[in-house]
Amino acid sequence: MLFRSPAYPLSASVPAVPEIETLTVVLSKGSVHAPGAYALPCDIICDQDTAVTLRDGTILYADVYRPDTQEPVPVVLVYTPYCKRGGWWNEHFNATRFGVPPSDLSGLQAFESPDPGYWCNHGYAVAVVDAAGTSHSGGDEVFMGTASGRNVYDTIEWLAGQQWCSGKVGMAGNSQLAMIQWTAAALQPPHLAAIAPWEGLTDPYREVTLRGGVPDTKCERWSGTASIRR
Numbered sequence: 178m179l180f181r182s183p184a185y186p187l188s189a190s191v192p193a194v195p196e197i198e199t200l201t202v203v204l205s206k207g208s209v210h211a212p213g214a215y216a217l218p219c220d221i222i223c224d225q226d227t228a229v230t231l232r233d234g235t236i237l238y239a240d241v242y243r244p245d246t247q248e249p250v251p252v253v254l255v256y257t258p259y260c261k262r263g264g265w266w267n268e269h270f271n272a273t274r275f276g277v278p279p280s281d282l283s284g285l286q287a288f289e290s291p292d293p294g295y296w297c298n299h300g301y302a303v304a305v306v307d308a309a310g311t312s313h314s315g316g317d318e319v320f321m322g323t324a325s326g327r328n329v330y331d332t333i334e335w336l337a338g339q340q341w342c343s344g345k346v347g348m349a350g351n352s353q354l355a356m357i358q359w360t361a362a363a364l365q366p367p368h369l370a371a372i373a374p375w376e377g378l379t380d381p382y383r384e385v386t387l388r389g390g391v392p393d394t395k396c397e398r399w400s401g402t403a404s405i406r407r
Contacts, residue, residue: 187312194264194312197238199226203245204285210294211284213273218298220245221285225262226313231331235309235316239332242285242293243302243341251345251370252302252336255290256329256357260312261305262287289351302341306332308357326360333361337368349373356381 187194204210204221224241231237240261244250259266266288273279283294293303309328310318319325333346346368348358355377362372378384386393 190260190265192263192265192268194260195262197226197313199228201225204242209284211279211282213279214282214284215280215294217283217294221293221297229306229332229335231309231316231328233316235314235328237306237309237314237316237328237332238312239304239306241302241304242297244297244300246300249341249343250300250302251343251347252304253291253296254329254333254336254346254348255287255303255305255350255354256308256325256332256348256361257287257290257305257350257354258308258311258318259288259353261307264312289354291349304332304336323360325357326364329357329361330364330366333366333369344368345370347371347373351376353377 201222201224204217204223206218206220207216209216222243222245224239224243227239227241229237229239238261241252243252255261259270270288272282272286283292285294286292287305290305291303293305296303307314308318308325309316316328317324329348336342336346337344346366347370348361349372350358355374358372358374359377362369
């Protein structure tokens with residue numbers, strides 16, 4: 178039996194989730210994007226609020242950061258329910274609040290995600306995608322479900338088909354962003370080259386819904402489809 182939770186309204190997010198504004202901008206070498214952050218070591222092209230259409234017609238929104246080069250590059254995918262840019266999680270759980278010096282980061286990173294300032298300088302693109310049912314992306318947020326794997330599969334194949342991409346897609350991220358990587362990798366997307374999950378888990382049944390043999394009724398209720406928006 179599935180239990181569907183009402184969507185958490187975007188209007189309740191403090192600070193607000195930015196409205197959709199699809200554009201391409203160049204973040205210039207030497208520019209600074211957060212207080213105390215390091216200056217960008219290279220020019221970065223940012224394709225902001227890019228629409229990614231899934232097989233069922235659902236539209237997700239992505240910010241794609243890529244080095245300013247004519248050569249195709251591999252991409253590191255981050256599929257996140259925590260908002261790719263702005264919003265509550267990025268404001269209140271910024272790594273600088275937990276002991277990371279601001280000077281170690283570019284300020285472009287999303288919560289639990291790799292820093293585009295670092296990876297673009299090393300020849301990679303970084304695509305940060307709002308998960309289905311979160312922020313402005315369509316569809317439902319499925320907690321610990323295989324649907325997330327299918328959504329990521331489609332996102333990987335979409336990225337691999339972009340003219341700036343070399344056809345190799347990796348994934349990285351922490352906690353829930355790590356768990357999502359396992360569900361995607363199990364489906365073996367043709368262009369998924371690597372995953373880098375850390376601080377995640379591999380068995381939601383034993384490690385979340387029935388941890389230590391004790392049923393977590395709240396997580397059991399979540400195991401259906403829930404639209405959760407921050």
